[in-house]
Amino acid sequence: MNSHEIIKAVVSEPVAQTPINHRAAVLGFPIAHSRSPVLHNAGYQALEMADWDYSRMECTEEDLPGIIGDADESYVGFSVTMPAKFAALRCADEVTERAQLIGSANTLVRTEAGWRADNTDCDGVIGALGELLGQRLDQINRALVIGGGGTARPALWALAQAGITEVTVLNRSDRRAELAPLVEALGLSVNFINFGHDIRQAAIDAEVIVSTVPSAAVAGHESDLGHAPVLDVIYEPWPTRLTIAAAANGYRTVGGHVMLAHQAFGQFEQFTAQPAPKEQMRQALERSLR
Structure with missing residues (x-):
């Protein structure tokens, strides 16, 4: 095998992928514009949590019960935006005092009892x-x-x-x-x-x-x-x-990007049980908005 063939063989070698064992996602409709994945994935990267992933899912109020009901055990939490915030409160097994008082939830966290609803918009x-x-x-x-x-x-x-x-x-x-x-x-x-x-x-x-x-x-x-x-x-x-x-x-x-960052910090900590790397998350958000 000549040197060119050796290099080609090395480049063609598949790169080992870390399996994703923990997932979270933002639910809403429309949802393509959401910057929540930027914030949360930057947090995972900063803490070297390579087996974590955060994505977007289109979800209406009517869709939400089925989505959280069918979510496999890898899903530890969901961020919820409109129009599903009221449904998130109704579908939860537990509700924090502030979410109950406000009347809507933007956060669903998997617990031993099911799903806990909170409102980190506060x-x-x-x-x-x-x-x-x-x-x-x-x-x-x-x-x-x-x-x-x-x-x-x-x-x-x-x-x-x-x-x-x-x-x-x-x-x-x-x-x-x-x-x-x-x-x-x-x-x-x-x-x-x-x-x-x-x-x-x-x-x-x-x-x-x-x-x-x-x-x-x-x-x-x-x-x-x-x-x-x-x-x-x-x-x-x-x-x-x-x-x-x-x-x-x-x-x-x-602006709202400041509010978005601060509400995401609390969600990140509820999902991961780790302190949010706030500086790295905020920097990633601001880079994406530029």
Whole structure:
């Protein structure tokens, strides 16, 4: 065998693959855009967990019971995004107190008893608020939440945990009856307004703004709303017009990628029972968004 044949034989030798023994996935529809695999797989790589893999699965609310019911033992957990968050809560065998209170779950973890539902979106909002406000977070008392849907619920929970007691909820429709049990349980004083109110004054009165809606929902109102530090849950495209308006007025802003990272850290730790390598996960996410 000449040297060329030897090299060819070596190159052709199949590379041994580490078998995947532990799996997790993000469920939702649509799901191709999700950056969760970037975060979790970066964590596995950082901790040299070569037999772990995290993927995406299309899943509607109706699909979820079958997907988690048919998942083999290699699946240790699922991240859940819309439209399956409410189904995740209903299908769980155990539910954490905060997920029960919020009324939806973004995390399913396999346990000896079955599937445990949690909501780490709470961690995401708290982590993002911490980066936005730093030590000032302990000193503020008034917040404006834009939106009254699924993401507004963990936002209200996180604001209450941060010690904020006065919240204005700005939404096109009146959600006070729907949110009343959560608001009462959290001990919040909430004022509900719509876009017919003086939203500019509401923004000026707020010490922090959390926008939980698509950018189109506030289109045309950005200049009125950009009068406080802003956490905008949108991360693509970035920056949003709302955050540009706030930054032009001298206020700090953070995007949904910060919230996404912080909610993933808690999921990673629940799935793996290992401390999340936060720096490596965050760097991978930011590289992917560039």
